[in-house]
Amino acid sequence: MWHHQSHDGGAPPQACRLCGSPVLASVVDLGATPPCERFLTADQLDAVEPTYPLHLRVCPDCLLVQLPAQITPEDTFTEYAYFSSYSESWVAHARNFVAAATAGLGLGAESFVVEVASNDGYLLRNLVDAGVPCLGIEPSVNVGAVARARGVPTLTAFLDKDTGARVRSEHGPADLVVANNVYAHVPDVLGFTAGLRELVADDGWVSIEVQHLLSLVRDNQYDTIYHEHFQYYTVASAQRALAEADLSIVDVELLPTHGGSIRLWARPSVAAGRHSARVTRVLQQERAAGLHDLSGYRGFAKRVDGIRADLLRFLLDAAAEGRTVVGYGAPGKGNTLLNHCGIRPDLLAYTVDRNPYKHGRFTPGTRIPIHAPERIAVDRPDYVLVLPWNLRDELVTQLSYVRDWGGRLVFPIPRLEVVS
Template structure:
């Protein structure tokens, strides 16, 4: 497979084996064979974009029953509300502004925009969450964003001052059509703002569960700069974000339209100094991940053998990579608690672990809990203080396997 940004040659550096669709939770008793694919990662020798080597058809991941809700975390709700406030005070402060969000999910960010009376549109292919957005007063179209979609939106609504995407752009392999669509829809002096998991943070923390079917690209400032250049855009802004285990918010504008922030050059220099896209760094990451796998399995096996009670917390999409790569099933983690109704009563994809509602966590508390939703650790640990008070211990595996 060649690079999906520049058609360059890809060099593989990590292989996580056969994996299921991460959000395809299974109904008990369903005997149909689960779809699987090889989850391997490589780097482009030309543009340095890190990406998956095998693409999962988008309809298998984003559909009517897609279960993830961006409003499910208070931290993320506050994050998106703060962003909306910032956009309203800056890019959307002119006469009759218009903002388009790609992958708006349940409308958490756009709800604040709508309440301010600003023209907006969410583009969301997953019908269930799109309906939730609409129920909050958000204007939304059920579709995948690509060049043809962008042209239809422009014909109907005119150009956008801002096109925004959160944890969406990295999901989309057909980048050329996306950026052509942004070019067709964006006002000449407008901005394309997107935030996604940051490659440097993934490497530093060995957070290998950020690698799963929905995350096709793993962005760094250097690769985003090259991607933008090839489509007539320029990387003019970057901002490090603490959410989801470490992200960067990138701002693109048409070449020459905006002054470049000094933060861009600072981040590019930091990446070069750390060797973020050096093959030796990437292979070192893969070796750390193998050690994490072995240590996590050893810990869980030891707890099982001594009769300790163990549960999982958070049936996240990320957990699919951990469970299937490590070979962890119900014999090591008998169940996982999750607040998402669509996942409850089902089995985790590939690994077949039952998912139960949050009430199961305290009935009674297990002795140990694997925190698969580690990126929300502070929020969850504060919420589940009684678990610790009852003598419970959290099992974390990012950046290393440890008990908390």
């Protein structure tokens, strides 16, 4: 089953971006898809749409799971469609984190906090309100402008060693550096990690939230594989990456966000000491699942094929019975699923999203129209396919009105489930 990558025409092999190992092993090949946040306007529907291979591989040496860097972060993040503030649960999650970190680390008027990939300021504005000096580093021009308008100081930049050194020389070292949902999004993992070390004080803390590869593999979350996510971490591979910049993981929290994430607490080695029992426990879980060698990745591709077969069978049967199916949400992950399954408007009439930026646009590749959420109550479809399945609890409540006409919700992952 394990086949190493073949190389044709003497092209250089795809080397591991962490350790430089020349040969990577295949985990799952999802074909070629367009970038998942490149929603199309009506006048783009007749233009050429670029697609890029989506082939996940693992390094046999350092066990970093990775995609080749087909698109640059500059392509993705100069103008970005994702504004964190549109998810209520995500805003609450950030508020709770800030409250706990402020109390736990004793942050106050004398402290300094930096958030990398601070998006629209949804997290840092809690610190601004509490009078804690802070700075956001956000590459997307349009999103950073929203943050500044809200009173959150924001630097428009990508983090690397030089950016980190510049911020430190201007503002001093940070007591806390927050990097939520960004450690997977940087192809230059070594430069980014060096930037974190530049930012943080020798006795400071770095908090990183990133999707946990253990839940991705265990719960078949293959739709979270997309071009913006260059790496997929276990605690073990994150430990190895952070060590390249003299940062040591001292604690880990398991979070329900994004279908299962880890919050890593790291410190410069000089201040780190021994790691907690929680770190030992999660490392043991990963090892037991076979993720500290190659064995845990066998069989994943086959399970992915099963998810596609089940969803297509359901949609084809619904169409044959004359039932209407529409989508809820237009998240990036939905576009991996829709493209891999080859779902078009004949099987999914449209989807809806709370983000007005997406209204009147079309999903990349599959060209499914996106409307405002109110459309569902007007059309009363038989089924609503929920694409952001990770917000299940939030959305089951929000969409309870679908029951009024006997409509049912459908969740595609971790396995197909129709909920009445």
